[in-house]
Amino acid sequence: MDYPGNLFVVSAPSGAGKSSLVKALMELDARVQPSVSHTTRAPRGQEKHGREYFFASEQEFDAMVQANGFVEWANVHGRRYGTSRKAIEERVAQGADVVLEIDYQGALQIKQAFVNAVLIFILPPSWDELRSRLERRGEDTADVIDLRLKNAAQEMAEACKFDFVIINEVFERALFDLKTIVHAQRLKYAAQRRARAQTFESLNIP
Numbered sequence: 630m631d632y633p634g635n636l637f638v639v640s641a642p643s644g645a646g647k648s649s650l651v652k653a654l655m656e657l658d659a660r661v662q663p664s665v666s667h668t669t670r671a672p673r674g675q676e677k678h679g680r681e682y683f684f685a686s687e688q689e690f691d692a693m694v695q696a697n698g699f700v701e702w703a704n705v706h707g708r709r710y711g712t713s714r715k716a717i718e719e720r721v722a723q724g725a726d727v728v729l730e731i732d733y734q735g736a737l738q739i740k741q742a743f744v745n746a747v748l749i750f751i752l753p754p755s756w757d758e759l760r761s762r763l764e765r766r767g768e769d770t771a772d773v774i775d776l777r778l779k780n781a782a783q784e785m786a787e788a789c790k791f792d793f794v795i796i797n798e799v800f801e802r803a804l805f806d807l808k809t810i811v812h813a814q815r816l817k818y819a820a821q822r823r824a825r826a827q828t829f830e831s832l833n834i835p
C-alpha cells in the first residue's frame with residue numbers, strides 16, 4: 630500500500646526508554662504524531678484514556694478483533710495490545726508521519742501491511758541498567774518487573790529484524806539518532822515519490 634505520510638515503528642524491551650524518546654521526538658517535531666493503541670492492561674498512575682492508550686475490557690478488545698478493527702495486535706506480557714486502523718490509516722493518507730510504539734510482533738505485522746514502514750529497535754546499554762530503569766520508573770510491581778525482564782531477552786533477539794537499532798545510553802544521543810532516522814526517511818521517500826511521478830509522467834500513466 631502506498632501513502633503520502635511516513636510510518637515509524639519503535640519497539641524496545643520495557644524500560645529501555647522508548648516512550649521517553651518518542652515523547653521527546655514529538656516535542657521537537659510537530660509533523661510526528663502518535664498512534665494511540667488499545668490495551669487490556671490497567672492504566673498506570675498518570676495515564677489517561679485516549680492519551681497513552683485506549684483502555685479496553687477483554688470483551689471490547691474481542692469485538693474490535695472480530696470487526697477487523699486492528700491493523701495488528703499481539704499478546705505482550707500477558708495482556709493484549711493493538712493498533713486500530715483508525716489510529717493510522719487516515720492520518721498517513723493525509724501526509725502525517727505517524728509513530729507507533731509497539732512490540733516486535735506488532736512491528737513485524739506492520740511491515741507486512743506497510744512495506745515502507747521504518748522499524749526502529751531501542752536497546753538499553755546493559756541488562757543491569759534495564760532493570761534499574763524499570764525500578765526507578767516506579768510504576769510496576771516487582772512481579773511485573775520480573776516478567777518484563779524475563780521477556781526482554783527474547784524481545785532483544787528480534788532486534789536484528791529491524792531497519793535500525795539505537796542504543797539508549799545517553800538520552801540526548803539516542804534522541805539525535807532517532808531524529809536523524811526520521812529526517813533521512815523523509816528525504817528518501819520524498820525522492821522516491823518524485824522519481825515515480827516523473828516515470829509516470831514520461832510514460833503518460835494517469
Ligand SMILES: Nc1nc2c(ncn2[C@@H]2O[C@H](COP(=O)(O)OP(=O)(O)O)[C@@H](O)[C@H]2O)c(=O)[nH]1
Pocket residue numbers: 640641642643644648666667670701702703705706710711712730731732733734735736
Ligand atoms: N503489538 C503491539 N504492542 C503494543 C501496542 N501498544 C503497546 N505495545 C507494546 O506492549 C508492551 C508493553 O507496553 P506498556 O504496558 O505500555 O509498557 P512499557 O513497555 O513499559 O511502555 C511494549 O512493548 C509496547 O511497545 C500495540 O498497539 N500493539
Ligand SMILES: Nc1ncnc2c1ncn2[C@@H]1O[C@H](COP(=O)(O)OP(=O)(O)O)[C@@H](O)[C@H]1O
Pocket residue numbers: 641642643644645646647648649650762763765766797798799800801
Ligand atoms: N538514556 C536514559 N538514561 C537514563 N534513564 C533513562 C534513559 N532513557 C529513559 N530513561 C528512564 O528510564 C525509565 C523507562 O523509560 P520509558 O521511556 O518509560 O521506557 P519504555 O517506554 O521503553 O518502557 C524512565 O524512568 C525514563 O525516565
